[in-house]
Amino acid sequence: MNDVTKPEDIPALMRKIGIAARAAATELAKAPAAAKDTALRAAAEALRAGQNAILDANAKDMVVGGEKGLSDALMDRLMLDAGRIEGVAAGLEAIADLGDPIGDEMAAWDRPNGLHISRVRVPLGVIGVIYESRPNVTADAGSLCLKAGNAAILRGGSESFHSSRAIVDCLVQGLAAADLPTAAVQLVPTTDRAAVGEMLNMTEFIDVIVPRGGKSLVERVTAESRVPLFKHLEGICHTYVDGAADPVMARQVAVNAKMRRTGICGTTETLLVDAKVAGAQLPGLVGDLVEAGCEVRGDGETISIDDRVVPATEEDWGTEYLDSIISVRVVDGVADAIEHIARHGSQHTDAIITEDATAAQAFVDGVDSAIVMVNASTQYADGGEFGMGAEIGISTGKLHARGPVGVEQLTSFKYVVRGSGQCRP
Numbered sequence: 215m216n217d218v219t220k221p222e223d224i225p226a227l228m229r230k231i232g233i234a235a236r237a238a239a240t241e242l243a244k245a246p247a248a249a250k251d252t253a254l255r256a257a258a259e260a261l262r263a264g265q266n267a268i269l270d271a272n273a274k275d276m277v278v279g280g281e282k283g284l285s286d287a288l289m290d291r292l293m294l295d296a297g298r299i300e301g302v303a304a305g306l307e308a309i310a311d312l313g314d315p316i317g318d319e320m321a322a323w324d325r326p327n328g329l330h331i332s333r334v335r336v337p338l339g340v341i342g343v344i345y346e347s348r349p350n351v352t353a354d355a356g357s358l359c360l361k362a363g364n365a366a367i368l369r370g371g372s373e374s375f376h377s378s379r380a381i382v383d384c385l386v387q388g389l390a391a392a393d394l395p396t397a398a399v400q401l402v403p404t405t406d407r408a409a410v411g412e413m414l415n416m417t418e419f420i421d422v423i424v425p426r427g428g429k430s431l432v433e434r435v436t437a438e439s440r441v442p443l444f445k446h447l448e449g450i451c452h453t454y455v456d457g458a459a460d461p462v463m464a465r466q467v468a469v470n471a472k473m474r475r476t477g478i479c480g481t482t483e484t485l486l487v488d489a490k491v492a493g494a495q496l497p498g499l500v501g502d503l504v505e506a507g508c509e510v511r512g513d514g515e516t517i518s519i520d521d522r523v524v525p526a527t528e529e530d531w532g533t534e535y536l537d538s539i540i541s542v543r544v545v546d547g548v549a550d551a552i553e554h555i556a557r558h559g560s561q562h563t564d565a566i567i568t569e570d571a572t573a574a575q576a577f578v579d580g581v582d583s584a585i586v587m588v589n590a591s592t593q594y595a596d597g598g599e600f601g602m603g604a605e606i607g608i609s610t611g612k613l614h615a616r617g618p619v620g621v622e623q624l625t626s627f628k629y630v631v632r633g634s635g636q637c638r639p
Contacts, residue, residue: 224404228412231367232419234397235340239365241395243337247314249392254310254357257388258303261353264384265299271376272349279373284347287477287537291348292373302353302381306388309357309603315622316363330632335625337363339421342413343606344369344435346427349377354597354604355424356385356399361603362624365398367420369413371427372405379403414439424619426607429534444615444623446607448534449479450560451592454551454577455499456568457490463589464567465498471565471591473506477536479608480563480595484531485542486551489515492544496520503540512542531558548573552580559583561610563595584610584617 242250261268272294279292315335322332341364343355352370359366370378382401389396402409413420417440424444425435432447453471455464471482485503487495496519500510504522511526512519523542530541531554545551548566555564565587566577574588585595585608595618597605602620609615615623 224406224408225412227404228402228409228416229419231400231402232340232416235365235367235400236419238395238398239337239340239363242360242363242365242398243316243339245363245394247316249394250314250360250363251310253360253388253392253394254306255388256391257353257357257385258306258310260384260387261299261303261306261381264380265296268299268377268380268384269294269296271380274376275349275374278375279347282373284373285477285537288347288373290475291477292377294349294377298350302350305350305598305604306353306357308598309361309621312361312603312621314361315625320627327636328634329636332630332632333627334630335622336628338624338626340365340367340419341624342367342369342416342420342423342441344410344413344423344425344427344431345607346371346431347373349374349381351426351606352378352381352401353385355606356382358604358606358619358621358624360385360389360394360398361621364624365395365400367400367402367413369402369410375405410434411438414441417441424606443611444607444609444619445611446479446619447562447610448560449481449562449595449608450484450532450534450558451480451482451562451595452484452486452551452555452559452564453482453592454486454545454548454555454564454566455488455491455495456548456551456566456570456573456577457488458570458573459488459491459495459567460569461495461498464495465502467565467567467589467591468499469502469506471593472503472508472540473538474591474593476538478593478596480592481536482565482592483533483535483540484554484558485540486545486554487516487542488548488551489544489546492516492519496542496544500542507538509539510542511539513544515544516542534560548576549580552577555581555583562608563587563592565590565592584608 318335320333500520512523563585597618605618
C-alpha cells in the first residue's frame, strides 16, 4: 500500500490503533496456547503461499533503498529472497513449537499462616516496536509478541515499508485462521516520523517500547519516550584473542565474527590481540581479514605487521561500522582487553578466544555485557541461535530483560495468593 496519511490525521490514526491493540491484548491474554500456535503456523503457510507478492513488495523497497544511497550492508539487511522468506516462515514455526510461557508458575511457597503464594507469568500487554530497514523484524516481533500473549504495534523503517506490509498481511491471515483478533499485530500505515512521536507518548495504550535500529533512533526514543523501554543500543562488539588462544581457532572465529554478515548487531567491530602473541597471531589474522575483503584499521603495532592496514583514529574504537571494516588493537593481556571494552564497548556482545580457563573466567567475570562468549563467534548473538525461536532485539539495558528479548522476556508476572479465610491480626 502507499502512504497517503496526512500529518493532521496521525494523532487520530495512532489513537485508533492503540484502542484496537488494547482490546486485542485483553483477548490474547486469555487465548489458549493452541490458538496462538495455530495462528503462527497458518501465518508461516501464508508467507510461503504469498512469496511472490512479498518479493514484489521487497523489490519496491530495494529501489527506494538504492535511491536513498543505503550502504551495501544495509541493502543486504533489507533484501529478501526465497531462502530468507522460507527462513522467516520456519522461524514462525519454531516459535510455535516453543512452550507457552503464559500461566507458568515461576515459584511457589507456603506461609506459616496457611497462605499459598505463587508467582505466575502473564503478558506485558501492548508492545510497540520501532525499527529500521530489516523486514524480517516485522515477522519476529509480531510472532514473539503473539506467542507471549501481547498485542504488537509495529513501526518499521520507511525503506522496508512495502515488505513489512506484505509480511503483516500474512500474520493477520494467521490470526484470522485461529479466530484471534486481527488487531493483535498492526503495522503503522505511514512513514511520517510524527507517528513515532505519537507512539512515544501513548502511555494509555502501550506498555513497553522496543527500539531497534541505529544510534540516532535509539537516542531519540530514549530522550522522548514516556513509555518504558527495552533498549537495543549499538552493537560495538569485540573479539579478544588471548595469549593462550589456538591460532587456527582465532583466525576462523575472527573472520566469521566480522565477515559472515557485516550488517547485523552481533558483528565484531574491534579485534583485540594479546601483546604476548601479536607477532605470531597478527599476520594471519590481518591477512585473512584483508583477503576476505575487510578494511583493517589498526594501531601502530598492527600497522607494522601489514602495510595494508590503515591507521586507526580514536573514533574507530567506538564505531559500529556495520560494514566490511574492523579496528584492530594490541592489548596487554586480559585485564587490558576488559578495560578497553569497558571504555569503548556498548555492553552488547564480547568474546574471548583462549585455551586458558582462568583467562576465560576472568573475561566472563570482568566484561559487563549482555552476552559474553568464550571460543565462539559473536555472530551467534541472536535469539534463534540461543534456542529462543527468534528475538525482538538484544537488550543492552539491565532492567527486566537483558540480552536476547524472546518470548519469556516479553512477559511479566503477578502473585496469586490462595487462602482459606485468613484475616491479618
